[in-house]
Amino acid sequence: MADPALQTFCCYPPDRANISPSVMVLMEFNSRSYNLVCLISSLIGILGAAYQMLPRAEAVSGHRWYSVTSSRGRHIIQWLAFADLLASLGVFFRSVLKLNNFLYPMENVPITLCAIFAAWIQYFYCVTWLWTLCYAFDMFLALREKPGYPTLYHMLCWLLPSVTTAVGLAILYLPNADCHNLGPGESAFVRILPNYLLTYLPMITVMVVNPVLYLCSLSTVTSLITSSLAQFTRKERTIIDGVKVKFGLILLVFYVCWLPNLVNSFLLWSEWYNLPVQVVSILLYCMATLNPMQALLNSVVYRRASDKLISPFHRRAKKEPTETTPLVPSDFNGSSLVS
Secondary structure: OOOHHHHHHHOOOOOHHHOOHHHHHHHHHHOHHHHHHHHHHHHHHHHHHHHHHOOEEOOOOOOHHHOOOHHHHHHHHHHHHHHHHHHHHHHHHHHHHHHOOOOOOOOHHHHHHHHHHHHHHHHHHHHHHHHHHHHHHHHHHHOOOOOOOHHHHHHHHHHHHHHHHHHHHHHHHOOOOOOOOOOOOOOHHHHOHHHHHHHHHHHHHHHHHHHHHHHHHHHHHHHHHHHHHOOOOHHHHHHHHHHHHHHHHHHHHHHHHHHHHHHHHHHHHHOHHHOOHHHHHHHHHHHHHHHHHHHHHHHHHOOOOOOEEOOOOOOOOOOOOOOOOOOOOOOOOOOOOOO
């Protein structure tokens, strides 16, 4: 998972004489049960991301607001699924190695390999957060019939995480991987805190900005429907309620998957000398389950259940589909956006 506390366990273990009860609680990261949970949830995440990336047919509609987010939304969803896939693969491979006792930091090779997996997982999860932000921003623009900025999206989503990950982990692991045993003049605020800040700043940004963008987009959808149809009956209200559900589920998935990380980090920094052991243990297993499951949950909330998979064994229609996630359905009899 993209958790800075876990990344400290790529450092050399603390001296037995100086090990604190709080560190003992976090040693659950290395337990067999914890890594089995990570293994299973990451495998489910891999399947969910792969399912998300499968091509689907687009329902044809003559309504302008039905296709206003066509290829732009599809493009972002595909890249989000790709990043989810790679992040889940990182958790999966790390769990396999942990279960085979290969990543315990007792010598230089396991430390290096452990740090590589820590960077891999943190980087790609940060990429997913930024693609989530870009999706909300692009929907905001598309519904106003404004052009998107795909080049800027790619630069933001692939370059910014590389900087935050490299800087945060470099401060943590260099010049030595001994972050548990701080020497004279060294402080946890200087050695460990920067990685927390660089990890969670993108996540918190999404949690704050996306609800605002979706509220603005919902207002635009309402205006589009009422102005185009010149009426506001039960059918139009049902359509708008469907958009609310879709946006609400996207936000809910993100909060459910990542709030445990924020709460756990807050407890570690505020209650380090008196950690609530049971609460922290529950949070650790929530993180192990929910972080990789983001890929599966995204495959549900970013698509409609009525989407049709394009089989490679059947001849395609002459006009190929380009988008599978319209915000507003063409059926005015109250069809649901999410199922």
